[in-house]
Amino acid sequence: MENLLPIAIGILIACGSYLCMRRNLVRVLLGIMLFSQAANLLIFTAAGLSSGQPPIIAPDKLTIAGPHADPLPQALVLTAIVIGFAVLAFAIALVLRAYHKTGSDDLDTFRRSDS
Amino acid sequence: MNDFRTSILPAAARLVVPVQCVFSIYLLLRGHNLPGGGFIGGLVLASALVLRAMVAPSRAPKFDLIVLSGIGLLVALASAAMPWLGGGTFFTGLWGGQIWLPTVGKIKLGTPLLFDIGVFLVVTGVAAKLLLVLMSQTDESDA
Amino acid sequence: MDFQPIALPIALPLLAVGLLLCLRRAGEPVRHAINILSCVAQAVVAVILYLRVSADGVQALRSGSWPAPFGITLVADLFSAVMVLVTAVIGLGSALYAAGYGTGKFRGYFAPLYQALLLGVNGSFLTGDLFNLYVWFEVMLMSSFVLVALPGGRPQFEAAVKYLTLNFIASAFFLVGLGVLYGMTGTLNMADLSVKIAALGDNGLILSSAVLFLVAFGIKAGVFPFYFWLPSSYHVTPTPVAALFAGLLTKVGVYACARVFTLVYGGQQEFLAPLLLAIGVLTMITGVFGAASQFFIPRILSFHIISQIGYMIIGIGFFTRAALAATVFYVVHHILVKANLFLIGGVIGRRTGSQELSMTGGLYKKAPWLAILFLIPAMSLGGIPPLSGFFAKFVLVREGLAIGQGWVIAAALAVGLLTLYSMVKIWNEAFWKDAPLGDRQPDRKVPFLMLAPCVALAACTITFGIFPGVFLDVADRAAAQLTDPTAYIEAVLPSSPPSPAEP
Numbered sequence: 233m234e235n236l237l238p239i240a241i242g243i244l245i246a247c248g249s250y251l252c253m254r255r256n257l258v259r260v261l262l263g264i265m266l267f268s269q270a271a272n273l274l275i276f277t278a279a280g281l282s283s284g285q286p287p288i289i290a291p292d293k294l295t296i297a298g299p300h301a302d303p304l305p306q307a308l309v310l311t312a313i314v315i316g317f318a319v320l321a322f323a324i325a326l327v328l329r330a331y332h333k334t335g336s337d338d339l340d341t342f343r344r345s346d347s
Numbered sequence: 348m349n350d351f352r353t354s355i356l357p358a359a360a361r362l363v364v365p366v367q368c369v370f371s372i373y374l375l376l377r378g379h380n381l382p383g384g385g386f387i388g389g390l391v392l393a394s395a396l397v398l399r400a401m402v403a404p405s406r407a408p409k410f411d412l413i414v415l416s417g418i419g420l421l422v423a424l425a426s427a428a429m430p431w432l433g434g435g436t437f438f439t440g441l442w443g444g445q446i447w448l449p450t451v452g453k454i455k456l457g458t459p460l461l462f463d464i465g466v467f468l469v470v471t472g473v474a475a476k477l478l479l480v481l482m483s484q485t486d487e488s489d490a
Numbered sequence: 491m492d493f494q495p496i497a498l499p500i501a502l503p504l505l506a507v508g509l510l511l512c513l514r515r516a517g518e519p520v521r522h523a524i525n526i527l528s529c530v531a532q533a534v535v536a537v538i539l540y541l542r543v544s545a546d547g548v549q550a551l552r553s554g555s556w557p558a559p560f561g562i563t564l565v566a567d568l569f570s571a572v573m574v575l576v577t578a579v580i581g582l583g584s585a586l587y588a589a590g591y592g593t594g595k596f597r598g599y600f601a602p603l604y605q606a607l608l609l610g611v612n613g614s615f616l617t618g619d620l621f622n623l624y625v626w627f628e629v630m631l632m633s634s635f636v637l638v639a640l641p642g643g644r645p646q647f648e649a650a651v652k653y654l655t656l657n658f659i660a661s662a663f664f665l666v667g668l669g670v671l672y673g674m675t676g677t678l679n680m681a682d683l684s685v686k687i688a689a690l691g692d693n694g695l696i697l698s699s700a701v702l703f704l705v706a707f708g709i710k711a712g713v714f715p716f717y718f719w720l721p722s723s724y725h726v727t728p729t730p731v732a733a734l735f736a737g738l739l740t741k742v743g744v745y746a747c748a749r750v751f752t753l754v755y756g757g758q759q760e761f762l763a764p765l766l767l768a769i770g771v772l773t774m775i776t777g778v779f780g781a782a783s784q785f786f787i788p789r790i791l792s793f794h795i796i797s798q799i800g801y802m803i804i805g806i807g808f809f810t811r812a813a814l815a816a817t818v819f820y821v822v823h824h825i826l827v828k829a830n831l832f833l834i835g836g837v838i839g840r841r842t843g844s845q846e847l848s849m850t851g852g853l854y855k856k857a858p859w860l861a862i863l864f865l866i867p868a869m870s871l872g873g874i875p876p877l878s879g880f881f882a883k884f885v886l887v888r889e890g891l892a893i894g895q896g897w898v899i900a901a902a903l904a905v906g907l908l909t910l911y912s913m914v915k916i917w918n919e920a921f922w923k924d925a926p927l928g929d930r931q932p933d934r935k936v937p938f939l940m941l942a943p944c945v946a947l948a949a950c951t952i953t954f955g956i957f958p959g960v961f962l963d964v965a966d967r968a969a970a971q972l973t974d975p976t977a978y979i980e981a982v983l984p985s986s987p988p989s990p991a992e993p
Contacts, residue, residue, distance in 0.1 A: 252659070257651065264658045271665035278673030305672060308621055312665055314386065315628045319661075321477055322632065323654055326639055328481070330647035342648040417511025417602075424504050437497045438554035 237277045244270035257327050257337040261320075268316045272309045279305035357402040367395035375467050376451045376460075385463035389470025396475045401482070412476040419468025426461035495539040496551040496564045496616060499574050502532050503609035510602040518598075522589040525601040529585045532608065533578035536571070543571040544964075548971065548981035550618065558983045559682040565618035567978055568968035569818055573615045573745055576822050579950070580737045580829050581608050583943035587833055588730035590939025591840075595641040595728070603640075606633035607734065614742050618982055620671070620678040620754070623746060624664050627710065631657050634739060637731050638723055649723035656719040660709035667702030670695055681982035683754045684975055692758070700755050700762060704769075707750070711743025713803055714772040717796045721780065724795075725788035729836030732788055736795055737829035741821050744802045748817060751806060752972045759809045766807030771901045774800030778908040787835040787845040787920070790912055791828065794871065797905055798824050804898055805886055813893075815969035816886040819962060823878040823954060827867040830947035834864050837940055838920050843932040847916065852925030856933060861921045866948040868917065870955070872910035878954035881962065 244266050251263025279302055287300040331337050371392035378384030400407035430439040442457035454460070506528035510521055543549055543566050551564040566574070585604065593600035610630025617623050635657075639650035672678055674695050675686040687696060705716070712720040720740070724732050751762055777797030784790045802824070805817030837860065839845035842853065854861045870877035883906060890899040925931035954961055971977055 252655075260655060264655060264662070267659060267662045268665070271662045271669065274666050275669035275672065278669040279676075280673070302676070305669075308668070308672070308678075311621070311625065315625065315661075319628070319632065319635075319654070319658055322635060323658070325477070325481060326635075326647065326650055326654065329639075329642075330651055333642075333644050333647050339651075342651060411514065413514060414512050417508050417514075420504065420508035420511065424501065424508060428501065431494060431497070436552060436555045437494065437501070440554065 233281055234277070237273065237281070241270050241273050241277065244273065255339045257331070257339060260339065261323055261327055264323075265316075265320060268312070268320075272312050272316070275305055275312070276309050360398050360402045364395050364399050367391055367398070371395065371467075373451060375463060376448065376454055378463055379455065379459055385466030386470050388463075389467045390474055392467070392471045393474035393478065396471070397478045397482075400479060407479060408475065412472040412479075414472075416469045416472030416476075419465045419470075419472060421465075422468060423462050423465025426458040426465060429458050429461075493538070494551060495535055495542060496549055496566050497553070498535040499532055499539065499578070499612040499616065500564075500609060502528055502535065503605040503612065506605040507602050507609065510605060514598045514602075518593070519589075521598070521601040522585070522593075525604060526582070526585045526589065528605055529578060529582040529608070532612075533575075533582055536575040536578040539566055540571040540575050543568055544967075548977050550981040559677050559679045562622050563618040563679060563681075563982050564616045565681075565978065565982055566616055567971045567981075568964065569745070569748070569972060570615045572818065572822060572964065572968060573741075574612055576825050577608065577611050577615070577738060579947075580734065580825055583829065583833070583947055584730045584734045584737075587733070587836070587940050587943045590937035591728065591730050591836065593728070593730075596637075597640070599636070599640060603633045603637050604731075604734070607637065607738075609633075611738050611742055615745060618680050620680055620683070620750070621668060624661070624668065627664070627742070627746075628661065630739070630742065631661070634735060637735075638727055641726075641728060643726075645726040649726045653719050653723040656709055656716070660706045660716075663702050663709070664706035667699045667706060670699040670702065674699070679982065680749070680753050681975075681979040684756060684979055685983070687754060688757050696755075697758060697761055700751070700758055701765075703750055704747070704762075704765065707743045707746045708769065709743075710740070711747065711799055711803070712740045712773075712796050713743075713769050713799055714776050714796075717773070717777070720796060721784075721789055721792040724792045725786060729788075729832060729839070733829040733832035733836075736791065736832050737825040740795055740799055741802075741825055744799060744806075744817075744821055747803065748806050748814065748972065752809070752814070753975045753978060756975065763807050763809055766803055767895070767898055770800045770803035770807055771898055772800075773797065773803060774901060774905040778905045778912070781912045782908060782915075785847045785919075787838065787847065787916060788832065790916060791831050791835060794909060794912065795828060797909065798828070798871070800905070801883070801886060801902060804890075804902065808889060808893060808895065809973075810889060810893060811966070811969045811973045812885065812889040813969075814972050815962065815965040816882060816889060818968045818972075819885060819965040820882040822961070822965075823870070823882045823951075826947050826950050826954075827870050827879065830867040830944055830951070831864075831871065833940070833944050833947070834860070834867070837936050837944060838864075840936050840940065841932075841934055842920070842925070843934070847919035849926060850920040851923045852921075852931060854921040861917070863944055863948055864917065864921070866951055868913035869910075870951045872913050873906045874910070876955040876958075878951050878958075878961075880955065881958040885962065 248263045248266035248270060251259045251266065254260060282299065282301045285300045287296060287303045289296050334341065371388040374383035374391060375385055375388035396408055427438045430441050431437050440457055440459050442455055445453050445455045447453055506524060510524055513520060548565065548567045552558060553562050553564060607630055610626050610633060613626035613629060614623055617626055635650060635654050638653055639646055668678065675683055677683055677686060690696060709716040724735055727735065755762060774797045777793050777800060781790050781793035781797065784793060802817050802820050805813045805820060835845055838850060838853065842850040844850060866877065870879040873879045873883040887899050887902065
């Protein structure tokens with residue numbers, strides 16, 4: 233897993249960057265989505281992977297015994313996912329409205345605010 | 348509103364919506380130590396509200412969902428401020444007793460539960476509002 | 491009961507957001523009143539916080555009573571306290587202006603979003619945790635996205651799409667940096683990071699995380715080459731929103747740079763300094779040339795935000811106490827002056843019917859007091875003594891010469907001249923030349939509420955110019971805390987940790 237995940241992150245970032253540079257708004261949106269997922273996965277991977285070692289202190293002990301998973305990155309990733317979800321929801325609504333208003337989803341036509 | 352007047356979805360919704368409502372409360376209450384919590388409970392309740400509005404547009408929530416989120420924010424803030432009013436630090440957990448509910452089990456009462464209820468209300472309001480607005484938007488373009 | 495003034499700049503706007511959402515159906519005057527009241531309360535709390543930090547040193551609050559590296563800590567040193575105070579002042583000024591300006595286009599959401607924005611800004615200034623900083627950034631950005639898009643015309647949507655895309659990418663960079671840093675150190679508490687990174691020494695991954703943060707904060711601060719979203723989004727927003735954005739949002743990026751690169755990456759300054767200096771100089775120059783080519787008041791001012799951000803980045807890049815003091819002073823001066831210029835631009839637009847320079851004119855005859863009012867912040871921005879901008883630039887230039895960075899200073903002075911050119915251009919076009927439509931030029935009445943904040947902010951600029959010593963002394967003490975973070979670390983991680991509270 234430790235070797236596979238960095239490759240997966242790399243692929244996600246490559247795909248995200250490629251989509252971000254398209255002119256079609258929906259693709260750009262998908263691109264930044266992939267980008268933020270790659271970032272989440274990277275936090276998860278960088279903090280170390282382990283399986284079957286819950287960070288739970290046995291009822292009769294005061295400290296944890298043996299190696300254990302770090303619970304913090306999971307909390308961080310969860311927060312980041314929720315925030316990403318909120319931003320993305322807004323972005324989708326925005327793109328939809330912008331499409332209705334401008335009649336186009338081509339970023340090259342979005343020049344009115346740049347004069 | 349989109350046309351959902353097949354008989355399958357309304358029939359299913361009649362069964363699913365009440366279950367979703369109860370399940371969302373169940374998730375909310377067990378959330379402190381077990382999987383669940385205000386956020387996920389709120390999403391389940393929001394999906395119940397949206398499903399209801401999908402099969403029968405007349406049954407979309409009549410109250411302003413954003414007001415629900417506002418109340419949720421105030422509840423969450425109150426849970427954070429309560430220990431402060433009592434002379435402690437913001438967000439310090441205050442616990443008072445526990446009750447036992449069938450199927451859910453023991454529930455510890457305290458400010459963290461209140462905070463979860465606040466989150467529950469905010470998420471329900473925002474998520475349901477968002478989906479309902481997006482639904483009505485798509486219809487405009489389809490029509 | 492401890493008053494805990496650190497938590498209140500966050501709790502008060504949150505309370506206001508909740509109330510305003512519940513009262514969405516109430517009339518517009520009620521919402522504006524709550525908005526203004528909340529800002530007044532924040533200003534009072536900010537003064538109390540400033541006085542306490544000034545008297546007792548760095549303040550820290552462990553939220554939930556969890557001890558420091560584990561729980562989320564709120565920290566206020568002098569720099570944070572000053573920033574919270576300025577935020578409250580600008581927030582109050584723009585809120586009053588908005589009440590006069592009218593916010594009908596926002597369909598009742600103006601005030602709650604405005605307070606949510608202040609919530610995010612205050613949170614960013616007060617947090618002592620890097621991940622928490624990310625969360626506050628997002629709170630701030632979410633409300634600003636909606637504030638840009640909500641008036642709902644075509645330019646607004648186009649601007650919002652650009653603004654959202656670039657800032658979302660910045661957030662992804664921030665997250666990647668956080669991931670790398672957490673993987674290296676196992677903590678995200680800034681004081682704890684400072685200790686642990688110093689122990690790790692130089693390391694490629696630490697440096698790459700620093701660069702990732704530089705990109706993330708750089709996009710938010712609008713530095714070269716990441717500023718493109720700024721001049722294409724600020725000018726489409728209504729004036730009170732534009733003033734708040736112009737004053738605060740980019741400065742949060744500058745604050746984050748100053749905080750993270752002095753506290754967390756204190757040992758990596760040899761690597762960061764040339765990078766920051768190059769970015770700063772290029773930002774100044776590109777910004778000011780951009781401004782010279784524009785003829786729409788908010789767009790000219792937007793480009794000037796960029797060029798002025800360059801000065802602040804240079805101050806951070808020098809990494810000396812005097813230069814950081816210059817940055818602190820510069821940030822405060824710039825927030826007050828730039829927000830005021832946007833507000834006055836709005837007054838010009840209201841009177842003559844347009845902020846397009848070719849459509850304005852003749853205001854000097856009709857409103858000489860407005861001309862004077864404009865000249866105060868405009869000259870201050872250009873660095874004319876005895877206004878605040880002169881002292882901000884003076885301290886920076888003196889320090890730059892003292893440490894032998896002559897080329898940076900030469901660029902800074904040249905940019906100062908070009909800034910003055912832009913300001914004179916606005917003055918000539920809007921005030922001095924004859925009204926282009928002659929007698930048919932509209933001359934609408936401007937509500938008192940729109941003028942009062944402009945006058946008050948101009949008075950602040952003059953006060954800064956008359957008593958520079960007082961403010962430079964505060965900036966110097968703030969810079970001392972930035973260059974020597976021991977007090978900050980000691981406040982967050984006391985040598986004898988307090989016993990953890992009962993869960």
